Amino acid sequence: MSKYLVDKFLFTIDRDPDLVERYRADPRGTVAWWEAERANVILNCPEAERSTWLRFTDAEREALAAHDYVALFELGAHNFLLLTLFIALFERDYDEPLAFQREFAARLSHWTVPYPDIST
């Protein structure tokens, strides 16, 4: 499990408008690039002083590459990061206000508490 890294991906994409568009247009390529180039950058350190050990599990990498927010929820991705980024990615494709958010809820309707643990 590398929930922290999944959250770091969601966090660093969500805060950058160019990366939001890049991840929307090319999810698989963006995930591969990000894991190779960005996953080990410590956000408050010079880029050379990076970590050496962070990588996704196969399930995490595939869920991110497939825009599969149900799988990401089930893997314990942070619910707020997940919702915020996926609204940015897909709300625009729906005519009615909040229609994407309601579909997101409906696709998780097989879940009751306790939900997957989001602790990192």
Added chain:
Amino acid sequence: MATVAAVIASTHHPFYYRASTSSGADRPPFADEWVAKIEAFRETLTRARADVLVMIGSDHFHQLWLDNMPQFLVGKAPYYDANYYNEEREFGLPRMFLPGDEDLSAYLLRQGMDAGFDLAFSNELRIDHSITCPLITLRPQADLPIVPVYTNIFAPPLPQPGRFVQLGQTIRRLVEAWPSDKRVAIIGTGHLSLELGGPRQFGPHGPDPEFDRKAVEWIASGNLASALAEVSLESLWLPGNATHGFMDFMLMMGVAGENAKADYVDSLDLFHTMEAYFTWYPAEGGDQA
């Protein structure tokens, strides 16, 4: 000594700004009632004639991140820029620029640590909607200096609910002992039952109206004993997966004081979540309306 001119607790709803400024077909049907309630609530701060605002909120993964996560943090800066690209994107929130009160920040940090809270601090803090939403509702001119206090209600492991209450009690005591003639309003925002990124999100009401009813009663009556007896880090998952924001309300109950009955209480049942607004006037010993 400083005067605690008002203690104010409310929900923070990032959709208010857009709802209240929209017109025509874009204006949601509940906007007029919402604006009327907010304007009445705003009057409770205006009436207090505050000089400085202690603002309690929680960063939503904007500046504070999992590689270095403080539990309680006090901003100490002369100015604060506010709101982020993703809040502009999702909620239409405006960029803001807020003055700070460094003297009160320094005082709360020193005295807070000496009172048993090892507070983190930030000399360059960009504020997010947990603090700008209450400014937009309560003080839209955003002209009063602030001291931001951030709590972690977001990234487990979280402090216990009782710790939030104790921090609120400590902030109240420290502000009352601040050697200053200023009038201080202590304002904090949290949530009632709330679901974000889960199956119960964006329903016709908040995810747990029964929790909301009880919570409003606890806050309005200052019933800390019941709130502390019934609320735990584990229990807060049940009313909705973002309900740990209720601990900021518990912090404000600590500021207001045990069994302190709110002088002003209002609420609004909206889709997705219930809005709730509370004001206490400690300096006057009751409602000054």
